[in-house]
Amino acid sequence: MIRFIKGKFHPLTDGTAVIESASGVGFLVYLPANSPLYKNLEGDEVKVFTAMIVKEDDVSLYGFDGKEELDLFKLLITVNGVGAKAAMAIMSILPAMELRRAIAGGDVEAIKAASGVGKKTAERVILELKDKVGDFGDLSSVSSGEQSFSFGSERTEAVSALxxxxxxxxxxxxxxxxxxxxxxxxxxxxxxxxxI
Known part of the structure; x- marks a missing residue:
């Protein structure tokens, strides 16, 4: 399994990018629409964390800026009826931290805003993952050494913006x-x- 790829970033217009490795191999990788990787310019060096999905007639790589996003994607595809493409659509609506908060808070409207995701699927995501999103950290507070602040606060909004x-x-x-x-x-x- 390919865990990550390091190489030159070549964004495409269809939600994918080619990551050109040092050996000259170009890996086609699907990215969430809101991925921070899109802030890179053509040819910039990047490290993309990947999940390889193997089907009978296809092998695809799904790429993420960090391990947290990759773990959340893997969790989403465990939900009955949510495949890799639906998971990518869900991940494209909110940053990972906000998406975890939406799942934990039971925000059906936020999740069903994803392309191709209906109310029943959004409810199933919440039902099956509500107790599991805690695996990514405490949702009630974010500790940062010198301060501790709760989700929904102005501090948390500032963290999301940064x-x-x-x-x-x-x-x-x-x-x-x-x-x-x-x-x-x-x-x-x-x-x-x-x-600072």
């Missing part, structure tokens, strides 16, 4: 956690975290 800007989850949580003042607007947390 992750969207390309920072790793740990970098974003640490930077926002180092902001001493409480009860600031999300934008202020982002500004101060970027200075």
């Amino acid at each position: 992750i969207t800007l390309g920072y790793s989850k740990s970098e974003a949580e640490t930077a926002v956690g180092r902001v001493i003042d409480d009860e600031l607007p999300c934008e202020e947390y982002i500004k101060r975290a970027l200075k």
Whole structure:
């Protein structure tokens, strides 16, 4: 099984990219529409974590920016009726942390916003994964060394924004956690975290 690929990034327009390895082999990889990997330019060096899905008539690679996203994808495809393409559609609607929160919170509307995912499938995802998303960390709080803050707070929104800007989850949580003042607007947390 191919766990990750390192190489040059060549984005395509159909939700895929080619990752050109050092040996010159180009691997076609399906990516979520909101993947941070798309922030890379043509030819940039990237590391893509992959899941290889083997079917009778097809072998496909699904790629993710980090292990957390890869683990969430693997969890989604365990749900009855959710294949790799449906899982990618679900992963394309929200960043991984927000998607975990939507599943844990039973947010059917957020999940059924994914292309090709109906209400019954969204409900099944929540029913089967609600207790399992905790495997990715505590959903009630995010600890960052110096501060601890709960989901839904302005701090958490700032963390999500920084992750969207390309920072790793740990970098974003640490930077926002180092902001001493409480009860600031999300934008202020982002500004101060970027200075840190």
